[in-house]
Amino acid sequence: MLHVEGPLLTVDVGAHETVETSVDDVLETFIGGRGVATRLAHDRIPFDADPFGAENSVFFSTGPMQTSNMSFTGRMNCTSLSPLTGGLLSSNAGGFMSRNFADTGYSVVEFTGTSDELVVVHVTDEGVEFEPVPDLDGATVPETTTYIEDTHGLSAEHVACIGPAGENRVRFASIMTTESRAFGRGGLGAVLGAKNVKAVTFAGDSRPQVEIPPIQMDVHRDAATSDHIMKEQGTTSVTDLANEVGALPTRYFSELQFEGVNGINGDRVGEKKYKRGTCSACAFACKLPTRDEERGVETEGPEYETVMSFGSNCAVDDIVDVMQSNELCDRYGMDTITCGNVVAAYLASEDEFGNTALIHETVEKIAKREDEGDLLAEGIDRFHEDLGVDNWTVKGLDFAAHDGRTLNGQGLSYAVANRGADHMFTTMYAWEYPLVAQEEALNPTGLEGKAPHVVKQENARALEDCGIVCRFSRSFMTPERFEGLFDADYDELLAVGSTVVELERHFNNQRGFDRTDDTLPYDLPDFEAALDDYYAQRDWNEDGTVPNEHVSDDPATAD
Template sequence: MNHAKGDLLTVDVGAREAETTDIDDVLAAFVGGRGVATKLAHDRIPFDADPFGPENRVYLSSGPLQHSQMSFTGRMNMTGLSPLTDGLLSTNAGGYLSRNFVDTGHSVLEVTGASDELLAVHVRDGGGDDGTGDGTPTVEFEEVPELAGAEVPAVTEAMRERHGLESEHLATVGPAGENRVRFACVMTSDTRAFGRGGLGAVLGAKNVKCLTFAGDSPARVDLPEEIQSEIHGEAATADDVMKRQGTTNGTEFINDEFGLPTRYFSEMSFEGVEGIGGDAVEEKKYKKAACSMCAFACKLPTRDEERGVETEGPEFETVMAFGSNAGVDDVVDVMISNDRCDDLGMDTISAGDTVAAYLASEDAFGDAALVHETLEKIARREGVGDALAEGVARCHDELGVENWSVKGLEFAAHDGRAIHGQGLSYAVANRGADHMYSSFLSLEYNGEVDPEGLAGKPERLIERENRQAVRDSGIFCAFASGYVDDEARSELLDADFEDLLAMGDRVIELERHFNNRRGFDREDDRLPYDLPDFEAALDEYYDLRGWNPDGTVPTGNVAGGPAGVADD
């Protein structure tokens, strides 16, 4: 099986020490990315760890495809114990970081401990010509107290001036992460986010302002050249609306045919959708942009000269969170919200939903100025922002609104009240209400599966979850699905696809087992709305996964060795 190459680099920011560990057995069993990071996190983070404590660990990991020249591979994974969900969580980001990371010769970075001073941690080439390393990691700890409270672009400027590093070399925490906003993200390339679950707040608690990567000793991973070229060519020549409008291309269709969360989930369609949909976004797009090595170029650099805003996006989830769910119908207002979240270092979905909850409590839907003012307060925990920085699950009682979250994670845009399989996915996903965990929504939007009801869906959902775990371990971009079929994935990763799905199953089970040990069970697989035959579907899902009826992994299911660990 093709897998990521290189060692594990462990950086203890409290002790200011670094060491390398050979993890080739784990890489061989879990490919890379999310799979490898999940295995390491499961084994090395104490089950009773405080998300903000020094014992928590953050993993930044690459996959074998980040050693290629192929489109749809400019991504990286980040994994840790989430301060928002209180469970194990993985998130990934695009941009240009991945190639700079693998050039250091490492496959995984592990950050542990907590510094007494604000740090920039610089990881440099520690390997030989073959990228395997000589056992001596090259890590520099730079104290940067003057960057306390700095926004993401200011950190990039400082690293450029001091070290000649551009944004694609950096993984940066904004003010939100320093202030432990529970949905703070980690930014790279200034506008690409390791968004969901608050891992930016974990790095903030460790007093890490940024991580930087540069080197010239990438490991070699042999991948079929012919397949790479074919996929790259198709990505370059495809006439795909995603290249013009990104994920916003379906906004009006979803609003009209299914459901677009509106005014803090109180409605399922938005009368102002034309002002924030794909055409409105495309009108503001002023150039093409892509992730590393990708010819698909689906990114959305947007600009409004009249109001002086220039950003990347918004994508569909942000259009929902700061548009329809906030009652805002002007795409420029959404662009401003998107831009401020990038600079402050906050997940746009969680931030937008939380602000929408505040607007509901104030009867202030549509007040874009209040939205922007509230974002600033959240990032700095000022006034009402201190409560909102805790996220919807922790502040909804104080606001007097419903708790629209699962396992503490705020909802994505695809409404499970209209597409029931996606609703079930939100409930059982180990990281909560995240649409990317299974992407079941695509089956229901395209008519392959009836959107209504749950009959027969648990089995399909399990296959989708396992498949996305393979995607996140590879690491493939989610948008590769129309260009990289199962046969191509098997050839690229040199493995039977059923074996890859079995690996994905192990990843899901490791996540569930870790969360079980923290007290998660069936009672956490809940939604704020009813679905038909939901309890029966839960029973079927657990049974097909081989889990207990209470949603826990049976003792002995998670076996020892590189493909699992013993349940003590």
């Protein structure tokens, strides 16, 4: 089976010490990316760790496809204990850093401990440097990357950094790379902030030699020649469809359609796009560099999720206002989905939907933890009672933009996903809108027979995150191509994904998560029966826990 090559580098940012460890057995079993990081995190982070404590680790990892020239591979993984959900969480970011990371020669880099002073950690194939940077205290993401480029000659493509939100431990702070790409969901930027790490850079000339089969060029050619609407509108191409079928959350999830959708849809985003945008080695080029010269707003995006969170969910019908919210989140280093939903909750409590000046002011207050921003920075699950609003979260993570009240299989996926109400854990919405061929489509209404599909798609998405291959390769990366690229039967590859999902669940079980956390703030028909079916499909206990004997090398059963 194809897998990433290279040792694990552990960086203790408190002791300023590093250790290299061979993890070949883990690489051979888990391929790379999310799989390898999850196995290591499961075994190396104490089950009772504080997400903000020195004992928590942050794992950056790449996969074998980051040594290729194939489209859909300009991505990498980050795994840690989330301060937002309290569970193990992996986040995936695109851009251009993954190949610079691969050039260090490491398959995984782990950051542990807590620094006594604010530092930038420079990781190369020749060693690790710890640079005190007191002058970067409070610096924005662009200010941080500019400093690193001016001082070290390393562009933003080499940098993973946090903004003020991460330093202030905003529980949904992002780790940013290439300035506008984010390890977004779950607050991993706040974990780096708690470690007093302002930025990490990756550089070298030791990329492992992994032999990728020639089929990679078939995928690359198809991506280049495809006439796909995402090349013009990115994920916002689904906005009108979501609104039409009643799956577009509006006014803090109180409605499912937005009367102002024409002001924030894919056509409006397309009009503001001023050049092609892409990730490393990718010919699909679905990113969205946008600009409004009249108001002096320039950003990358917004993507569909941000159009929902800062658009319809805040009752904002001007795409430039959404662009400005997007740019503020990138500058301060915050997840646009959670930040937008948090702001929407605040607007609901204040009866101020559509107040764009208040929205932008509130984003800045959250990043700086000023005034009401200090409470909002805790996330909806922790503040909803204080504001008197409904708790639109699962496991502490707020909802993405494909509403499960209409797309019921996606609703089930939100409930059972290890990282909470995240749409990318299964992308079930694609089969229920549908965005796939009609013969593959599922009736969006009801849950009968949906549990096996949720399981299969969880496993497939985890496999992609091990590879690492972008979600938007769906039309190009067939099971046959996976088999050809990874030199394994597709069922064997899906089994790797299944094990990753199970390890995440087992870790979270040790922290107290069980069936009572697999829930929704709304009713779906036959939901409890679907949960039973889901657990049965995975051969888990009826209470939503993983039997210890399922987890090999489990520290809890080692004796």
